[in-house]
Every structure is written in C-alpha cells, then in structure tokens.
Amino acid sequence: MANNTWKIARRSNTQLPLVIVLALAVVLVLLGKAQSGLFDRARMTITDWLAPTLVSVHAPVQAFNRWVGSIDDLFNVYKENLALKDENARLRQWRNVAVVMQGRVSHYQDMLHAVPDPDVNSVLAQVIGRASRPFLQTMILGAGEANNVKPGEAVVDPRGMIGRIYLAGDHTSWVILLTDLNSRIPVNIASADGKAQSLQAIMTGDNTPMPALDTLSQLVTLHPGDQVVSSGDGGLLPPGLSIGTVVGTPGDYRVSLLADPSSSEDVEVLGFRRPPEAAPAIPSSQLPALAAGLPPAAPPAPAPPPSLPVLPATKPTSAPPALESGDRDD
C-alpha cells in the first residue's frame, strides 16, 4: 500500500448493477439446475480446445507425481515387498480356483444352452487430466464421441471400475469418479464366503475416498471383505464389474475401491447396451381386466367333446331319485 494511494481510489457507484448481477447469479443457479446443457457444451468445447496442451503437460506432471509418491515408498520398500510376496502366493491359489470354476461354468453353460452375455465394446483411452475440486472429482480422457465414447458408459482400469462418462466432446470426455458427490451406482454385495445371498444397494459418492452404501436395510449385516460389484440395474452398466470391498460398521458401511483413479494411466470405456428384453407372452385370459374396471372376460367356450360313437338314447336307471327330483334332505 505504497503512499497509501490505493485507499483514495474513486468509489464506483455500482449499487444498481450489483443488485442486477446478484439477481442474474441466482437465476443462473436456478437455470443450471433445470438445464445445464449450455454449460456442458462450453466445458467440452474448452476441454477439446485444451486437449493438445493437456497431452503435452501430462507426461511431466505424471513424472512429478510419481516422484513425489516414490519418496514415501522408499521407506516402506522392504515391508511392502514381503506383503506383495504373500499376496502373490495367495493370488496364485485363487487363480487355480478360478480356472477350475471357469471350466465348470463353461460346462454348465454348454449343458443348459445358456444365452451368452451381451457383447461389451471397449475403447482404450489415455487419462490426460485430473481435477479434484470441492464439489467435483473428475478425470479427463483423450477419447470422445469421435471414438464412440458416450455419456453414461462405465470407465474401468485393470483393477476395477473408476467411474462413468459424464460429458463427451469430440476428442475428450469427462469422467465422474465413483467418489464424486454426484455418483450413484446400483451394486450387488456378495458375501466374502459365498454362503449368504447377495444384497442390492446404491453406492453413493460423497467426495471422500470411500463411497457409502445407501438404501440398505437397518437389519442387514455386512462383513468387511464382502465383494461389491455393479448390479447392472437400469441397463446402463454391465453387471458384475468389480468395484471394491465392504468396510465400516453397521449404519456406516462404505466401499474400499479396488481402482485408484489418481494413478490410472490408461483406462477402458465400456460401451454396453443391454438388448431390450422381450416380455413373456401373456394369454388374453390373464390380462388384468378386472383391475381396469372392465367386466370380466367371458369364459372361453368349451371345446367340443371328442367325437364318440353314437349310442342309442336310453334313460339311466341307476341315478338316485333325490337328484332326479332336485330335492335334498341333508
């Protein structure tokens, strides 16, 4: 504040514009709530425009992040090495189990003439940007609509699901991470021991590293290590995508994600469209006519009896007299 000159600057008479601008800002929020397409288009235009710069900047930034991360790792190399060897041995055992199970499943599918799962097309994309902001956690991919990437599609890395495509431009796309405040994914929770029946829930992000599991009954008890996979409800995401494992306590169950978006370099965008299921054929006699307030459908006319040999018309003699007269004495 040299010479105290800044304080004597002229005061602008901006009360009226300020009120107008305040009102415009409120309108903007309300408009954005109702229709955010204009903002989304502007975002994608700017991101497409910035894409070459982001690609150039990405490599040194990634190297810097790796270097910073490696400082911490240096102190844990020996311990981590032992843990990895132990985990590797256990994974080999699981691999054998998986191979046996895969063979068994294939055998059963052949026996049952099972309908194969719908095809999932995937697009390989490079992560060219990341942003972690107070109200948005996102990453930017170097693939867009020109590569058949569409909003809503799942984004996975070799470890598991990372998020969904939020906006798709021509050559770039924004991914909304599973940890983001806006993320809601229908999931299945399978018990780790495989004994209990799987449960359904909604996994909601809240900008913390572990998304919460919502819409679970208070009576449900989950166990740490239970597997969380996508349920495929809604038909937008393929079912069975690995997401994470359950952690936490009753009332505050959360999901420890398998994938780490902060270190993913190349990801896959899964283009999944579930084919529309054909409704089972319902006979007209079972239509809910009564529920619609219509008179019940007339019973179908009895089928003509099979042709029998014509007998001579003779009065039966063995019928009881009471039935013949229509009177009952009971």
Next chain:
Amino acid sequence: MAAPDTARLVMGTKLATALLPFFCGLLGVLISNLPVTLLGGVVPPPLLGFIPIYFWCLVRPDLMTPAATFAIGILQDVMAGGPPGIWTLAFVVSYAVIQRQRDAFAGLSGVAAVLGFATATLIVCAVAYGTTTAYFLRIAPLGPIVGELAITVLFYVPGAFVIGGVHRRLVGPLRTDF
C-alpha cells in the same frame, strides 16, 4: 495525422490496461482450473480468480465491476465443472460484502490484510457450500471446501505481491483517466 494516431494509440493502451484487472481474474481462473493435479489431488486448487477480484474491488472498484466479477465467476463455473452458477453466485455475494465494507477491508495491512482476504474467501466458500448443499439436497463434506479456503489464503500472499506489481506499474497510473 500523427497527433490523432498517437492519441488513439494512447487511448487504446489505456483501455487495454483498464481491462487488465478483468483479464487477471480470467487468467487466474484458467490457471487454477487446469485439469492437472499435483500431489495426487490431495491439495485442492486455489481460487486464483478471486484474488484479483478482492484486490481490485478494494483498490479500483471502477475497474473491477460487478459485471466483471460475474464474468469471472461464469468462467470459474465452466472450468470447474461443478453445478452451474455456484461460483458465480459466491463471487458476486462476496463482492457485495467487500464493497459494503470496503473502508474496513482497505484499512488492513500486514497479517490483518491476509485475515481480511481470508474473511472474504470464507464468504465465497460458505456461499458455494450452502448453494451446493441446497442444489444436491444433501450435506456436502466440509473437508474439501475447508482445504480450498486454506490453500487460497495461502496463495494470497504471493498472488497479492504479483498483482500489486501489475497495479503499480500498469493500472495505477491510469487513475486520473478512468
């Protein structure tokens, strides 16, 4: 012919210089919202676009107008990727408070000046947090927005140094003409 050209050139230079606060705000928004995270995204990006707004709202409110604040807020909204209008509203509300209490804010110096900026940023973050909570109809976590507040205040000291230099060398001499 030389005199009118010179006058036009001087006028154009002065006009460009008068727009400098606005462009500084836009540049701050662009830099802080580049989708590049250092330190694995643990540290949120500072609100660099708000530092010029605060500075010139105190020093030259005729050059940092509500409309300029509105435009900087819109760019912040577009670049930040969150719900539209959140940062625009937050910037404009904070601008209104700073303008009403301009004498109190402008009289601060040293650590008090940083605390003054922290108060203005607190208003920005509080408005953004409240609007986001109302927008999503759920309580957003406080940690990230508190981190944003802290890192923005931390960046104010070097930011004000740079902006002060720009003001002294380029904007300040225009006081009598604009």
